[in-house]
Amino acid sequence: MYLPTQFEGDRAQAAALIQQYPFASLISADDAGLPFITHLPLHLQAEGQDSRGEAPFSLLGHVARGNPHWRYLVARPQAVVTFLGAHAYLSPQVYPDLARVPTWNYLAVHCTVQAQLIEEPGAKDRLLKKLIADHEPAYAEQWRGLGEAYAQKMMAGIVAFELQVTGMQCKLKLNQHRPEAFSAMREIYANGNENEQALARWMDRLGMHAAHSLSQEP
Numbered sequence: 001m002y003l004p005t006q007f008e009g010d011r012a013q014a015a016a017l018i019q020q021y022p023f024a025s026l027i028s029a030d031d032a033g034l035p036f037i038t039h040l041p042l043h044l045q046a047e048g049q050d051s052r053g054e055a056p057f058s059l060l061g062h063v064a065r066g067n068p069h070w071r072y073l074v075a076r077p078q079a080v081v082t083f084l085g086a087h088a089y090l091s092p093q094v095y096p097d098l099a100r101v102p103t104w105n106y107l108a109v110h111c112t113v114q115a116q117l118i119e120e121p122g123a124k125d126r127l128l129k130k131l132i133a134d135h136e137p138a139y140a141e142q143w144r145g146l147g148e149a150y151a152q153k154m155m156a157g158i159v160a161f162e163l164q165v166t167g168m169q170c171k172l173k174l175n176q177h178r179p180e181a182f183s184a185m186r187e188i189y190a191n192g193n194e195n196e197q198a199l200a201r202w203m204d205r206l207g208m209h210a211a212h213s214l215s216q217e218p
Contacts, residue, residue, distance in 0.1 A: 001110050001169055006177045009170030014109045017085050018044045022134065027080040028072040038069045043130045057165040060127050062158040070159040073115040081163060083109040086198035094184035105173050105199055112167035118160040127160050174203055182208050
């Protein structure tokens, strides 16, 4: 994606966004060479250590067996995953002068990934339990109580996979290059809807009350 330097987030911010907004778009090429997109929740996993001393990121998820997407991942393992966080309109009324135009602020992460299917029943079960822990930990007891036969039947109906993250971009577009509007922008967002309030919290997280250097409009 287009990523001006002033909007570029770091690895920790990307991880925080993925965990806060785990509902992703998985994008692959289908057999005709066109984009094929599946919308699904993914679990962020960081294990081991790479040459930089960081734990590599991977994304765990699954699709229905009837969804052809898993076949595309087998044929062409490289894919793209996108996460869209909070986003909202920004009125030009936040600026002290009138020669301004509206914009849209948003938080997003794009990952380039390499896919590998998870077919071993025990590994697939562990993947499902990680997703359960992300969204409804209390459901784990109910899942265990459904019985082995039922669990195996349910797992047979899905195809699980691990997506190794080989590249990542994090975009935090909050008009960092227009510090003269920070105070008014934050006030509007803090008193707005759920998305706007989330952007106000990210403004605080980034310390956008501090002075920033100006740069060109993206």
